[in-house]
Amino acid sequence: MADFLGSVWWMIVSLGVLVTFHEFGHFWVARRCGVKVLRFSVGFGRPLWTRRDRHGTEFVVALLPLGGYVRMLDEREGNVHPAERAHAFNNKPVWQRIAIVAAGPVANVILCLALLWAMFMVGRADYSATLGPVQGMAASANLHPGDRITDVDGRPVQSWAEASIALTLAAMDRRDARVDVLGPEGDDRHATLPLGQLPAGFAEQRVPELAGLSWGFQQRQAIVAEVSTGSPADGVLMPGDRILAVDGQSVDSADQVEPLIAALGRRGGPGMVEVQREEDRLALELTPRQDASAPGGWRVGVAMSAGTAPAYDVRAQYGPLAAVPAAIREAGRMTADTLGMMKRLVTGNASLKNVSGPVGIARAANASAKRGVDWFLYFLAALSLGLAILNFLPIPILDGGHLLYYLIELVKGSPLSDRVMIAGQYVGLALLAGLMGLAFYNDILGQLPR
Structure with missing residues (x-):
């Protein structure tokens, strides 16, 4: 129940922040262009709070926090007093209409950069891309426990999450991945993971695991929690002992203890x-x-400790000035990844299961908030950038669709006919409804027991 309430709360906070900035972009530029703004609403449905300023704009916080809108004076939406026609949106020059419409997504891009700058100022903590036990294709590629991945296909990585994303993208593209690693002794090596050999329909969320990789931070230390009375370990081992080796075989995690004990038992003595x-x-x-x-089939009578999460071992942190280019670089990488994923979804290289809706957003918001302010800032930045990219798509009903109309108007010298624009709105509405339906379907499917 606590997780559910936390997810709902952090989703409301996240969408509230992003929608407010997006709509403020439209609002601010509209005011600068002399357009009368009738309503600035965060959320849809029944108003929970309203206020009217001296310009006649009604500010509203509404019941359903899944979006928002800025309603401007427009002759296409109702009668406009002759004295106010100069302040109607539809009567403004096309370049001003373009600026007003583009201002929303641009505001989200600016917010993304500001959030990333703040995140780098705080310092984003994570686990390094250091490998735990390896098997399968990873072992065949000459990768070993303790190796730290530093680069995947020419893309530098610091954390396990960055390495996982790079490997997953390579797998989606059905190509092998060139991996640069730094060994425990400081030796640099190159390896090739044959990810193109993964079977069709592989689970995209499990690419590192399917490649035989595990991460060092996931390995639970073999610490004795309890010793059974009268067992072989009674009087030999003590609670708190950390097992380092069994019969000459080194132990890196608690999961290795039972197999090594069984091997020792079969050897005898x-x-x-x-x-x-x-x-x-x-x-x-x-x-x-x-x-x-x-x-x-063999036992010594010890129970291993459940263990605690290890401390983060990498931290991306910069001063106020250095954080600016770092934020720009990170935003550029996020943009390339987002556009690349959209392309893969369209071409079929990526599963449509990757599309998530409010439930997925809520769970991600809650999980990032639990990890700390740095990760919540990163989540908000990614969501803000995603919202900007989505709104720039040339789909009628979205900002990008309106921009497309105005660019056509610039080329042909006159606005599109109402008939064409209405038809486009229907097409855009159908596309958006289909996308939302897919997102909700994936959300519901993700909640069903497997």
């Missing part, structure tokens, strides 16, 4: 278990006991 106990490193003798109910 005692073996040495190396542990870290406070400041001391100890080598202790241990003989597993056969137990059909235990994983692997």
Whole structure:
């Protein structure tokens, strides 16, 4: 219940911020161009709060926080007093109408840059792209635990998330990925992951896993939480011991302990278990006991600690001036990724399951808010940029569709006919309804048990 309420709250906050900035862009430029603004609404439906300023503009916060609008004086929407016709939107020069319509998405781009600048000032903390245990194609490509991925296909990466995105894009394009890694000893190597060999219809959210990769931060340390009385480990191991090796085989995570214990049991006889106990490193003798109910058929009588999340080991943080170009670079990368994903959706290289609606946005907002202010700022920046790109698409009913109409008007020297514009609005409405239907379908499908 707490997660549900948190998701709803953070979605309202996120959309409220983005919609307010978007509509303020339209509002501010319209006022500068001498257009009378009748209403500035954040949300749709029944007004919850209203206020009117000295210019006659009604400011509204409405019940449904899933959008907003700026309503301007326009002869196409009703009778306009002759004295006010000069302040009607439709009577303004075409370049002013273009500026007013473009101002909304532009405001979202500016907000994205400001949020990224603030994020880099705070410092975005994350886990490095250091590998845990590898298998499958990753092992065949000569990648090893402890390697840190520094570059994928010429794209520098710092964090596991950046590496995962780059690998996923390569897999969607059905091509192999060139990976540069830095080994634990400081050695640079190149490897090629044959992602083009992944089967058709692969799960795009699991590309690193399908490639045989795991991340170092996901590995739970093998710390003893409990020792069973009368078990082989009783009197040998103690709660708090960190297991470092079993029978000469190093242990990097708790998941490795049970298989190594089973292998020691099958070998027969005692073996040495190396542990870290406070400041001391100890080598202790241990003989597993056969137990059909235990994983692997052998047990020593210890339970591993659930562990806690490790500390972040990379942080992207800059001063006030250096954060400006960093924000611009990040916005450029996000734009390229977003446009690339749109292209892949259209060409069929990416699954339509990647399209999400309000539920997906709400869950992402809640998850980012839980991670801290840096990640919530990043989420807002990504959402703001996505809103700008969506609105720039030349789809009638969106800002980009209106811009298309006005560009055609500039070329032909006269506005499009009402018939053509109305037909375009119907087409745009159908496209938007289809996109929203797909997003809601994916949201609902994502909530069903699998």
